[in-house]
Every structure is written in C-alpha cells, then in structure tokens.
Amino acid sequence: MSVSYTAVGWNRAKKAYDATIASGLVVYVALFCGVGFAAHPNATIETLLIRALATASFLMLHVILSIGPLCRLSPRFLPLLYNRRHLGVTLFLVALAHAVFAIVQFHALGNVNPLVSLLTSGTGFQTFGAAALCILFFMAATSHDFWLATLSPRAWKTLHMGVYFAYALIVLHVALGALHAESYPVLGIATGAGMASLLTLHVFAAFHERAGDRDAARLNDGWIDAGPVSDIQDGRARVVCAEERIAVFRYEGKISAVSDVCRHQNGPLGEGRVIDGCITCPWHGYQYLPGNGRSPAPFTEKVPTFDVRVVDGRVYVNPEAHEPGTPVQPAHV
Amino acid sequence: MTPDVVHGALFALATYLVIGSVVAVPFVIFDIGRIDPAAKAAPWTFRALVLPGVVAMWPLLVRRLTQSRKAR
DSSP states (O other): OOSSOOSOOOOHHHHHHHHHHHHHHHHHHHHHHHHHHHHOTTOOHHHHHHHHHHHHHHHHHHHHHHHHHHHHHOGGGHHHHHTHHHHHHHHHHHHHHHHHHHHHHHHSSSSSOHHHHHHHSTTSHHHHHHHHHHHHHHHHHTOSHHHHHHHOHHHHHHHHTTHHHHHHHHHHHHHHTHHHHOSSSHHHHHHHHHHHHHHHHHHHHHHHHHHHTSOOOBOTTSOEEEEEGGGSOTTOEEEEESSSEEEEEEETTEEEEEESBOTTTOOBGGGSEEETTEEEOTTTOOEEOTTTOBOOTTOOOBOOEEOEEEETTEEEEOOSOOOTTOOOOOEEO | OOHHHHHHHHHHHHHHHHHHHHHHHHIIIIIHHHHOGGGTTOOHHHHHHHHHHHHHTHHHHHHHHHHHHHHO
C-alpha cells in the first residue's frame, strides 16, 4: 500500500529475492554453457547461450506456475508468492534475450527482414514463441500496482491469467522446434514431466481449496452458523462459505465479518491477522478496518461487509453482503 | 503466413507503436497523475517503469484521460 507510487518498494526481503534470482540465473547459464562445451566442443557460444536462455526461461515459468498451487497447499511457500512479479518480469527479460539472440543468429544478415523471416520460415514454431513473448511482455509491462488500479483488479487478473496461455504456446514452440530437431529424448521427457508436475499440483490444490468452498448450512432465517466464538483465535479469523468466502474476525472482544477476498490481488484476508486494529492481508499487507471494510485513510480500498451476531457463544453471519465499505455494528463476545 | 501478410502486420504494429511512443512520453511526464492521483508525485523511475505499458496500451489511457477531462 502506498500513498504515492514508487518504481519498486524495496525492502530486505525483495533484495534477497532478486539477488537469489539473479545469482541463480548466472550460475545456471554458466553451468549450461560449461557442460555444453564439454559435451559438444564444436558448439558455438551463441548456440549455447540461446539454448541456456531458452531452458532457463522455461524452467522459470514452471517455478512461477507452481507457486500459486504450492501456496494453497502449504503456507510455508508464501515467501515465494510475495515477490512473484519480480520473477515474472525476469522471465520476460530472459525470454526476450533468448529471442533476440535467436533472431540475430538465424534470421539476420540476410535479404529478408529478420522479423518476416522469423514468422514465415520453418515449422512455424517461432510464431508460437513470438506470441508467447507478447503475452509475457504485457504481463511484465503491467506488473506495477499502477496498472492494477488503472485496469481494475478483475481486468488485471484476467490479463495475468494469460500466463497459462503463454505456457501452452511455449510448449508448442518447444514441441515443434527443439523437440522436432532433437535426437535424444531428454528434452521431451523433461517437457512432459514439467507439464505433468504442473497439472498434478493444480489438481491437488483445487481439491484442497474445494474443501473450503463448501457452503455452510443455513438456518431458517438464512443466516449461517460460523461455529463457537471459542474456535476463533483472538486477532484471527474463521472462514465460512456461502457462495463466496466470508472471513469472520475476532478482535478486542468483538466479532466482525468481511469478504475473504483482498481488493489488491484477491489474497485470502481470512488467513491474515488483525494488526493495530486492522485486518491485514497475509500476501502484501493491505489493511481494512473490521467495522466497515475500509482501508484506513488515506487509502481507499474497500471490501464488502456482513452482519454478525453472537448468541449463546456461537457466531452467526448473514451471507447477504453489504456494499464495500458499509459500516456494520460488530457483535460483542 | 505469407510474407506480404507479415509485412502488413508488422507495418501496422510499427505504426501503432510509433503513435504510442509519441503519446506515452508526454503522458507519463504530465498527465499520468490525472488518471491516478497516486502517480502525481511519483519519481521518474516509476514513470520510466510504466512507459512500456503506456506505449502498448495508449488508446486505453487516452480514453481515460479524455473521460477525466470531461468529468472536471
């Protein structure tokens, strides 16, 4: 959250994250080229670099696509999620470097415009690669919070879900390109294993999340029983579901309920805590006042709020949401 | 795709990006704060960072700017 935008909100964790990415890349490319030269002494440095950058970006994409489902399965992976956009921007830059090297190596210095040559020659695998690179560009170019606000969170998220389409295009790029020319099965097996692992992770995460999306039973008046007050830790929430997830927070001897979905990037507010009187999203620290679902001034984000009551030590929630930012009287414990 | 089709598509893309570049530079310097108040006092590093996206999506931002001017 920031009153005035900065380019990057640097902190120690971000610096460590980026240093890890950068050093990992350097080591990977150096190792790839070293092993490549050892195995193929006649290979040129350009060819090895093209392949090193290609495999590095493909590996990075697998890591990026794994982070989401891994975080759903275990909160210990959350530190990988916090600065995932840095990984995404780096992925685009590495893929761009691969593309530039490949265009210069295979399509430049001829009679035909290099881009025309790229898009009209071979099996067409370059076209799939170019399309994937465009998607990655749009994602990298809109990774700043300015775009989240300008495009709206829904449009921004839709655009960034394009990463799955980019992944499919890259698989086609690899299948019709490198795999087509490759005589050893290693790359094919690795690509298949990558796809299988991503699919498995996503399926496991989906089943895990499904458990939390089962609608709670409704009473005769339509309210939901959110369970005993004693089950909710002070400063934490219990999440119930009624067509959408509702986070029921206990704090300062009171109970309030807000939408479980953070306005920033749809983080799970119910997994956060109440800090300094504010519900704090565990993903990026966005905050909301529990009594009205509004971010404290001067911030302007709002989430829907819900009526609550406490009867005989049990919490009940009215699943009909109020407009975001509507004040609701908390129930007293 | 035939070379002529690719030539045409690349020409259209280049035209779009040139217009985008001409629009984007004054936009990030003078007008970005009109559509997002948090960008008004933002440093040049932020403006440079969003520039590629502005070049790519200049029609959307021109529309937003026009709407914000009409609203005043």
